Amino acid sequence: MHLTTTHPLLYTLLLVIPTSTSSSSTSIPPAQLTIVIRNSLNTLSIARAEELRAGILREAEQLSNGHGIDVLMLHEQWAPKHSWTVLPMFEYLLNTYQDTGVKWLFFCEDNTEVSLKGLLSVLEGFESSERLFLGHALHDDEPSIIHHFKFLSNPSQFKYPDFDAGWAISMELLKHSVAGLSTKLPTGSFTIDVQHEVAMFYYDDGILLTNIPQFCVNKPLGEDECVSTVRYIEPDCGSVDAEDILVSVKTCHKFHGTRIPVFKATSARNVKHIRYWSDVVDAAIPTQYAGVPNTESGHCAKLQRIIEIFGTEEEWKGKKWLVIVDDDTIMNFARLQRLLACYDPGEGILLGERYARDQPEEARNVAPHFRRPSRLR
Numbered sequence: 001m002h003l004t005t006t007h008p009l010l011y012t013l014l015l016v017i018p019t020s021t022s023s024s025s026t027s028i029p030p031a032q033l034t035i036v037i038r039n040s041l042n043t044l045s046i047a048r049a050e051e052l053r054a055g056i057l058r059e060a061e062q063l064s065n066g067h068g069i070d071v072l073m074l075h076e077q078w079a080p081k082h083s084w085t086v087l088p089m090f091e092y093l094l095n096t097y098q099d100t101g102v103k104w105l106f107f108c109e110d111n112t113e114v115s116l117k118g119l120l121s122v123l124e125g126f127e128s129s130e131r132l133f134l135g136h137a138l139h140d141d142e143p144s145i146i147h148h149f150k151f152l153s154n155p156s157q158f159k160y161p162d163f164d165a166g167w168a169i170s171m172e173l174l175k176h177s178v179a180g181l182s183t184k185l186p187t188g189s190f191t192i193d194v195q196h197e198v199a200m201f202y203y204d205d206g207i208l209l210t211n212i213p214q215f216c217v218n219k220p221l222g223e224d225e226c227v228s229t230v231r232y233i234e235p236d237c238g239s240v241d242a243e244d245i246l247v248s249v250k251t252c253h254k255f256h257g258t259r260i261p262v263f264k265a266t267s268a269r270n271v272k273h274i275r276y277w278s279d280v281v282d283a284a285i286p287t288q289y290a291g292v293p294n295t296e297s298g299h300c301a302k303l304q305r306i307i308e309i310f311g312t313e314e315e316w317k318g319k320k321w322l323v324i325v326d327d328d329t330i331m332n333f334a335r336l337q338r339l340l341a342c343y344d345p346g347e348g349i350l351l352g353e354r355y356a357r358d359q360p361e362e363a364r365n366v367a368p369h370f371r372r373p374s375r376l377r
Contacts, residue, residue: 028120030060030069032103032128034093038084038163039110041075042349044342048110049073059116069116070097084354085191086198087181094178098171103128105174108166111230118227122214123168131173133202135161137211138195146192150200159208160199164230165215167195173207180205192355234335237342242272244320245337248306251287251327252294253280259327260285267331273319276327277306320345 035056039049053071060069074083083089086107093105104123108114126132140147140155151158161167169177191197199209216226247268251260260276268274278287279294290309292302303324310322321340325331343349 028103028124030064030116030120032101033069033106033120033123034097034102034104035069035071035106035108035114036089036093037071037073037108037110037112038086039073039075040084042347043344045110046073046075049075052108052110052112052114056114056116063117063120070102085194087177087201090174090178090181094174098175103171104168105171106166106168106228107163108228109164109230112164112166113221113229113231114166115221115227118214118221118225119166122212122227126170128170129172130170131176131207132168132170132210133161133173133199133207134169134210134212134215135167136165136215136217137209138162147196148192150196158199158203159211160196161209162215162217162230163195165217166228167215168212173202176205177201192353235338235342237338239334239337240321240340242270242333242337244318245271245273245323245340246310246316246319246321247271247274247323247325247333248310249274249276249325249327249329250302250306251276251278253278253282255327256282256285256287263327263329267325267329267333270333273316277302 035053037049037052039045050073053073056069056071072078078092080088080092097105106114106119126134137159138161139157139159140151143149143152143155147155202208214225214227216224216229218231219226219229220231221227221229249260249263249268256278276285276287277290278285279289279292281287281289290302290305292305306324307322310316310319316322323331323336340351343351
């Protein structure tokens, strides 16, 4: 994925130059904006989200003399089921804010940095009565399996937002979205990259992403007029002892002679405890049989069996972390040790890139729901 470059035809339609963020005042009060932080239900993510919200609220207080702004977090009980996929929360947001004077909704992650004054100034340059979808535009240089090989002949033509940089929709677009969701669910039955799929939901309805240069990546706030940003910084939480980690590798017989030697020479370096799970027992590696035959697609049964074994075998009860990878996974074990040190294994936490198959009708219900997604970077 790359930052977008100007497309001579596309940006004739999409690129709108908002009012400069250097303005000393803004005509949009904070109360006309609602912010949703798409955080997870673990101690680290909640702490980050609460710190981000506190900073936004302090700035709102300075800007509006007590006229507040709502900043929501997904671990709170308002969040509808499947809110991590974004679209299921839209009905709740519309019902809550459509008659309150809110004109914009801004979505971000727990690691996003936000200048509220700058964000309000950017939004001032757009007409909230229009159906607007704003974000830091990304595109694929080549067809991608996680994007379902969309736009096969020219994948770079399709732009989707980088959620980490933050993205926004107008209240008018929110109304239109909920009306559309009331008649049909988004096409496709598999959620794998939410930011791409949200953009596809709008694309199917003729609404394209407007690139906002002030929604930045790897730049400090204020540089190049950045009003929101994300900076990918190496975690500084210490390092989990390699003795406390069991790495389980999923493989099958046909890859024993090709993938496994490469994995051992690269990803497995410095790993103290490792098991290779296969459809056959091979003493040369060695592999173990998980009791599940190999399949050409879908490996959930093997994954479940590995987790069950980890939770019941006496030999591994003292280990704090189970890491499950495929035989073609590229893994930097030292960086993984540092990342895991930021989390509490006592929480029963699951870290990974969250997928979901088949969003059922009940996904639009607004009953309170707690979730546990967390992206492993």
